[in-house]
Every structure is written in C-alpha cells, then in structure tokens.
Amino acid sequence: MSTTTSPPTHSLTGRQRLVLTLLLGAQFMFALDFSIVTVALPAMGRDLGIADGDLQWIITLFALSAAGLVLLMGRIGDYYGRKKMFLIGMVILTIASAVGGLATDPSVLFAARVGQGLATAITMPAALSLLTTSFEEGPLRNKALGLNGALLSLGFAVGAVLGGVLTDLFGWRFTFFINVPVGIIIIALAPFVIKDLSARIQQKLDVPGAITLTLGLLALVLGVTAVEREGWSSPTTLGLLGLAVVAFVAFWNIEARSSHPLAAVTILKRPSVSLGNLGGLVTFAMESGKVFLLTIYLQRVLESSALATGLAFGVLGAGAFTGGLLAANIINKVGAKTTLVLGLTLQGVSTLSFLLLGMNAGIGFTHILIATAIGGFGHVLVIVAYTVAVTSGLPDSEQGLATGLAGQTQQVAFTIGTPIVSAIALAFTTANYSNTATAEAILGGVHFGLLVNAIIILGAAAVILAFLPARKAVPAEAELVPAESV
Template sequence: MRVTVTDIKQQDLTTPSPSPQRWWALPVVSLAQLMVVLDATIVNIALPSAQQDLGMSDANRHWVITAYALAFGGLLLVGGRVCGALGHRRSFVLGLVGFAAASAVGGAANSSGVLFAARAGQGVFAALLAPAALSLLILTFTDGRERGKAFGVFAGVGAGGAALGVVAGGLLTEYADWRWCLYINVPMAAITLLGVPFVMRDRPSGTLRHLDLPGVLLSVTGLVCLVYGFTQAEPHGWGDPKVLALLLGGLLLLSLFVVVEARTSHPLLPLRILVHRTRGTAFASVCVMFVAMFGFYLFVSYYTQTILGYSPVKAGMTLLVNAVCTTIGAMVIAGRLTGRVPPNVLIAGSLLSSALGMLVLTQLEVDSANVFALYLTPSMILTGLGLGCLLAAATNLATAELGYADAGVASAAYNTVQQVGAAFGTALLNSIATSVTGAYLKDHGRGRDAVNAGTVHGYTVALWVAFGVLVAGALAVVLLGRGRSGDAEPGVSVASSQ
C-alpha cells in the first residue's frame, strides 16, 4: 500500500485510539466546566453583601460581574490558540490552578479594587480552562454514539450551572458569607486536579512563534468593546454616545478581524470553522438561546424576590427546577434522540420548547393565583428541557470531526458565542423591560401597586421579545437544515490544509 505525504499529515492530526479510562475523564472536565459557568452567576445574589462589606459605590459595583465577563469573553480566542500551543491537558491544569488562585484572592479581598482584579483574573484563566476542557472532550470521545452521551453530560452540567449558580450564591450568602461564593472554587479545583491523571495526555498541536498578533489585538479589543457596550446599554440606554461608540467600535474591529483572518497564513481563527453550514447553524442556535435565557434568568430572579417576596434562597430554589430539567434534557432526552432525529430538527424543537416556556410567563400578572404551580414550574420545565437538548446537540455539531489543529480554537469560538449572546440578551431584554416599565409609570403614577404592575408589564413585554427571538431562530434552523447533505464536514482532512 502506497503512503502519501497527505496521509502522513492527516495521521498526525487524528486523535489517538480511545483510552479505556476515558469515561473517568468525563466528570473531571465537566466539574471544571461547572466552575467556569457557576462564576458567571454565583456572585449576582452575593453582590449587595459584598458591596456593603467593601464599601463599593453604586456606580462601580457592576465591575464585580463585568470584569469577569470582559476578561473571559475577550480572551477566549487567544486561550484557544494557547491551548493548542501548550497542549490541552497542560492548559487544563494551568487554568485550574490559576482560577483557584484568583478565586482565593477574591474571597480574601479587603477592598473593591482587589476584588475587581481577582474577578478579572478568574476570567483570564477561565478563557484558558473552558476551551481546554471542551477540547479534551472532543479528542477523548471519537465514536459518534459515545460522543453524543459524553456531550449530553457535559452540556447538562454546563447549562444547569448557570441556574445552579444563583442557588449556590443564595445559600452561601445567607448561611455562610459572600466570600464563600469565591472560596468554593478552591476545593472544587482541588478535586478536579486529583482527577487529572484520568484525562488523556496530548501533545502540543501548534506553536506561538507564528501567533497572529494583529488578529489577537483586533479580536480582544473588538470583543471587549462589544461585551462592555452591552453591559453599559442597560444603565445608560442604547442611544448613549459612549454605548454607541463601544458597540460600533466593536463591530468595526471584529469586521477588520475577519478581513485579517481571511488573508493571513496563520490565522488566530480559521474562517472555515465559522463559515461551514453545519457548524455555523450550531453557533447561531446557541447564541439565540443564550440571548433569550439569560434575560429569562434575570427576570425570574427579580420577579420572585421583588414581586412575590421570596428570599434569595427560595428564589434560587425556583431556578433549581430549571437546572434539573436542563440536565435531564441534555443527559437523557438528547442522548436518546441523537442519531435518531436529524440534528436541525432536534435543535429547532429545543428552541420551540424554550419559546413555549417564555410564552407561559408572558401571562403573568401581579396578582396571579397559584403562580408557582401554574406559571413558574411549567416555564422552568419547558425552558430547561429546551436548553439542555439544544446544548447537547449543538455542542456535538459545533465540534464534530475536529482534529488537534482545530479543537482548541473551535472550542474557544463556541464559548465566545455563548458569552456574546448572554451579554447581549441580558442588556437587550433588561433595557426593554426598563423602558416599558418607565412608560407605564408615566401613565399610571408611581404608587406601590403601579410600580409592581409596571414592573411585571415590563417583564412580560421583554419575554414576548424573547419568545419571538426563539421562534425566529427555530425557523431559521429548519430552513438552513434543508439540503445540507452535500455539505462536507470540515474534518481532519480539511484541518490539514492549514
């Protein structure tokens, strides 16, 4: 049999034979993913206590959340490239240690500046840890059926972590101290490190000698401008000059980034990863889901506490229903349907399930009877099942048949899409709710009943928008899924052409 140079190149990029201990690696990388997702929401409920303890001003308190989001979202693409250069397992360990160290510094912070810096440090190491964890999963599970099961577990843990973070934040703040919302990462990281021997060893798949510096600068500054612009849109309004400058500047920088990546010989993000029809559909569907769901989480948290008078712990327990259903959707339902149902049908159905959950909550009123049984519980179930099923299916599609060369950067791009969607959705839906409530109060006065009614009216209008976004996304997925059979998957052979 004749062996060609192309064959050798392709063999170099293929994954190794499956390890008999591969299933032990799944809980290890899933726990790391849980840490990253938890820290996006766990400090939200703890923020008032931290503000009082450290003397933060109202104008600066948002940096506890924003610092993490900016560092994480802005550096993900760079983190994906570093993973390839260092090796995914080595990057995984480095990310774990750094994340735990930054968490310990944040928990011990005696000033707001130290806490802000620690949260930024968490984001930096999360930008390395998240793509490393997903890349290890990609390279460990190469069989299609096994991969579907593994991604179901991974997606369930990750998706449920967003809601679980609110629950954990409420419990730790009320029964321990807000600082434990950060300290909790230290024992979690230690447990994960103990499981590292079960994670497959890999070799570096690239080098930083030819690092695309223009691409790095454009992607980091563009993503930071975009994410920061979204965070500032809610307090200042979309028409604020600063917000407009950030958003337009971010879009311009990212447009230049695309131009640079199309022309450079060693791109930070090979455009074939994004423009492929199947992978692009997966990325878009996840972005749409995160736009709707993060606004949804915010409204449920505020509605249960400000309108229903729930304690932070009770409000968090309401979202726990969503977290459990998300896990069931990812690990059970998606696991059984993968391979039996076309992926675009499963993704579209998931988006519609979450849309129905949003639709249920649009019927809320201030004096709704049996609100938990008739509205909150059905909504938590439908949105949770939809989110879990979608993430399991989309994660599999977005990372299918990737070799060493593309695993890290594709994983980073997938996480970046989630971060941008979450930031945009929170800002957009919250600003809609705020403006609708403000208009309502102008017409009905500012008495207590009017404030409650106006607040709920703002939430329901924003949820109608979220419903529309999800339905439009489902229709787009169905249309894009037609005639896809001839679209070659960008597998190892494509990767070798870099």
C-alpha cells in the same frame, strides 16, 4: 474462514469515566462561578465599601475577561497543548478564588474576578477540546457532551441558590473558597488521568488577529452593558458599539489575508458552525434574560423573598439536568439539526407562556415552576446539539478553534443577554406608564421583554430549520480550507 467484527461499544470505560468526571467537574465550577456571587453582591458591597453602582463590575469583569479571551486561548491550546492549558487555567482559578475569598479591598476583589474570567477563557475551550478528542465522534461523544450540557446548566441554575445558602450560613467569602479544594483535587489528578494525543499546530500565533478580536469583543460587551445604564442613543453606547463593528471588520480582513490566522474564517462558511453557534448564542442570551425578568416579576410584582425566588428556579435545574441526560439519545435518533430546532421551540414556547403571568402569587409561582422546567429541558437540548454540530466533521487540529468559538458564543451571550432584555423591558415601561415603579408597570415591561425574548428564540429556530442541512457532517477536507492555505 469467516471473521466477525464486534459492534462498537456505546459504554464508557473506567478511565473514560474518570476523565469525564475531571473535565466536567471543571466545567461545572466555571458555570457555578458565573452566578454564585450574584446573591452575595450586597454583602460584598457592605463589607468592602463598594458602591451599589459599582457592584455590577464584579459580574462584568468576569464576563469581559472570559468572553474577550476565550477564542484566543482555545487557539493557543491547539498550538501548545490543551492539557497544559487546562492545568494552567485550573491553577489560575484556584489561586484567584483564594485571593477573592481573602480580599479586604475592592481592587483586590475585582482583580480576583478578572483572574477567574481569565481561567475560564483558558480552561473551558481546553476542557471541551479534550472532551471531544477523548471520545470518538458518534454516540459516546454525544453522551459526553450531553452530560457536559447538563452540568453546565445545572451549575448556572444552582449557583444563585448555593450562593445564597453559603452567604447566609458562612459569609460571602465562601462563594470564592468553595472552588479551592475542588481545584486542588483536579490539579492533582489531571496530569495522571488526562491524555492529549492531538498533534500540535506548528505555526506562529496571529497577534494582530488576537488584538482586534479581543478589542471588538470587549467593546461589544461594554457597549451592551452601557445600554442598561445610559440607553441605546447615548454617545458612550454608540461609540463602543461602533468601535466593536470596526474591530470585527478589521479582524475579518486580517484573518482573510494572514498566512497563520487565529481563525480560518472559512470555518464560518460551514452551516454547522455558523448556524450552530447562532443557536447557542440565542439560547444562552435569551435564557439569562428570561431568568432576570422572572426574578424581577417574582420580587417586584409578587414581592417574593430572595430564598423563594431561588427555589422557584430549582425545577429549572432539574429540567435542564434531565435534558442533558436524554440529549445524546435524542441526537442519535433524530440528528443534531432536529434536536436543535426542537430545543429552541420548547424554550421559545415556554417563554411565550409567561405572557399569562399576572398578580396571583400562587398561580404565578406554579406556572414558573412548570414552564421553566420545560424551557430548561429545551435549553439543554440546544446546548448539546449546537456543541455536537460545531465540533462534528472537524479534524483534531481544529477542535480548539471550534470549541473556542462555542465557548466564546456562550460567554458573550451570557454577558449581553440580560442587558439587552432588561433595556427592552425598561424602554416599554417608560414609554407606556407614567409611574414606572408600580406593579402594573413592571409587569407590563416584563411581559414585553418576554415576548421579544420568545420571538428571537423562535426566529432562530426557523432560520436553522430552513438553512441548516439535515445530514451528517462531511469530512473536514471537503468543506474547510486548511489554516495554512488561507
């Protein structure tokens, strides 16, 4: 008697759709939080008496706490339960958002942003790990990660526009309050919908590794942030960047010798992990830097309004969302490596096209609408492909580490991208124009910053094309030494 085996389904069940909705809803919230307060910063400063020079800390404190703690929190999720960490993070986010909306003192607002950053560090790797372990590796997981990438980019893209609308209609406090009802709904439903079936890792937490890694990341982010204010050669910048190097070297040595490492450093020997994260780092950092330079171009060269500037990036969100919807199909057909290279190439070439921007407002606005849509499409292809690359072929016990690395890459990139690109553009303007405030000088700096931006993206694409094997991930045991034996 013969038997037939039904082919695996590529469609989501009703329960999987609900799980996906909750997890992606949380990811969308955190992407929104990064950018939604940006437009509201002047209003916050006026209401709470925050000096213009201190407004950047509302952004920086969020990024510092998120970037510095995300890998540690991802590993804690591996040890003590990702569902538990997800719920803890959502509770912290909901409370911190309410506190931020009610703040009447700058210190309370700053503390709320630290709380939101901490919640991001806790929840993002937990949500991504639950996502990768809830869907079997292959088409279904790729589809879920494609939707994840689409909503992440859409969240970043619409955050500034939504922040402006909420601030104009209801006041800046609603850029915080918007999280509260969504957070309550997720907290109420998640315990009954989400399952965490992964086995726990039974070992002690690597405290020395956690301290040195967090110190290194904080020093790096502060050092890069100082570049924009004080320049590359200032003692503060050099001291912080030097401290970051020392801390990272110490972290590597601790991990190589520890019997219970925070991160089995051998995971970085996997090309899919190291080169995948390189693609993620470049795409996030250069995208944030590009948006910053185009904002300067629109408002300082073309003298566009804040609303018109926000609308100019609306098509970017549409391109990004489309990329997320199609990314899984593209990866299934050509593989993660080809998709990664394709996405970086589209992002790099579209950025290179901005060198044609000039003083004509109509042409410039139209060019930005078209090119950012193409670049946004490529940007999300990279996000999905690098996430697939760094999580494929790993056992469930290592998914928290892999997704923590991916989340850390994202947070660090968003934090350092704008200061680096801004410093490059400013240095060019200062060196080549006697009056740096003219539209011609600003445009020259924007052009040079965008040129460097494109070169970095296309260079990363070339490195990945040359060194990332074009094959499916082998079983983790073949390449990865178990954490207990490192």
